[in-house]
Amino acid sequence: MSRSGNDRQRLKSNKKRKASSHRWLSRQLNDPYVVKAKAEGYRSRAAYKLAELDEKFSLLKGARAVVDLGIAPGGWSQYVAKKNPQAKIVGIDLLEVDPLPGVTIFQMDFMADDAPEKLMDALGEAPDFVMSDMAANTVGHKQTDHLRTMGLVEAAADFAIRTLAEGGTFIAKVFAGGTDTALLNVLKKHFTSVKHAKPPASRKDSSEWYVIASGCKGPPESREV
Numbered sequence: 001m002s003r004s005g006n007d008r009q010r011l012k013s014n015k016k017r018k019a020s021s022h023r024w025l026s027r028q029l030n031d032p033y034v035v036k037a038k039a040e041g042y043r044s045r046a047a048y049k050l051a052e053l054d055e056k057f058s059l060l061k062g063a064r065a066v067v068d069l070g071i072a073p074g075g076w077s078q079y080v081a082k083k084n085p086q087a088k089i090v091g092i093d094l095l096e097v098d099p100l101p102g103v104t105i106f107q108m109d110f111m112a113d114d115a116p117e118k119l120m121d122a123l124g125e126a127p128d129f130v131m132s133d134m135a136a137n138t139v140g141h142k143q144t145d146h147l148r149t150m151g152l153v154e155a156a157a158d159f160a161i162r163t164l165a166e167g168g169t170f171i172a173k174v175f176a177g178g179t180d181t182a183l184l185n186v187l188k189k190h191f192t193s194v195k196h197a198k199p200p201a202s203r204k205d206s207s208e209w210y211v212i213a214s215g216c217k218g219p220p221e222s223r224e225v
Helices: 019-029 032-040 046-057 075-083 115-123 142-163 181-190
Strands: 065-069 088-093 103-107 129-132 169-175 191-197 208-216
Touching: 032 046, 046 075, 046 191, 046 208, 065 075, 065 115, 065 142, 075 088, 088 115, 103 115, 115 142, 129 142, 142 169, 142 181, 142 208, 181 191, 181 208
Parallel strands: 065 088, 065 129, 088 103, 129 169
Antiparallel strands: 169 208, 191 208
């Protein structure tokens, strides 16, 4: 997916466009993953992050019931549906998401009290794969942004531990420094393997990493979070 310097596209200047917007648009225009996503019909380059993690850890092997937390714009669920066409997929996001074939989507806050029940009712069985690409809106204060995002990761992990079928897998986006010690200990208690990874599709200048917890121990009713 390499491109020569001669292939790099230049963005026409626009006096009304802010410098930050210009840089973002230029990066998007010349990002090979963005180009590939457009060519292959994926809604976002994030689909390749999941694809690369799946290739490394066999995340979707045998997955038939999947929950996508923070589904917008839908790239992860698109990949799952393509890889496992028979899988049931349920997703949730605060943002509106255009319909996806074979995917049930809720536009609501995952932190709402009734969100977990709605997801489980729609899925109709214990999930064997829970994935979370959720991140809190940033306010520009590094510590605050980290704490807010970790709050979402903790909520996603709690949901996964309470609902996953035995042997199931949970992955979530975290940031530089990885998973907080307390949460890491909880994951190690409930999963046979807990690892961190940064897929090649994740931009080098991004602080995002992913935690991969596989082999959920015991049936859901036996777990205490």
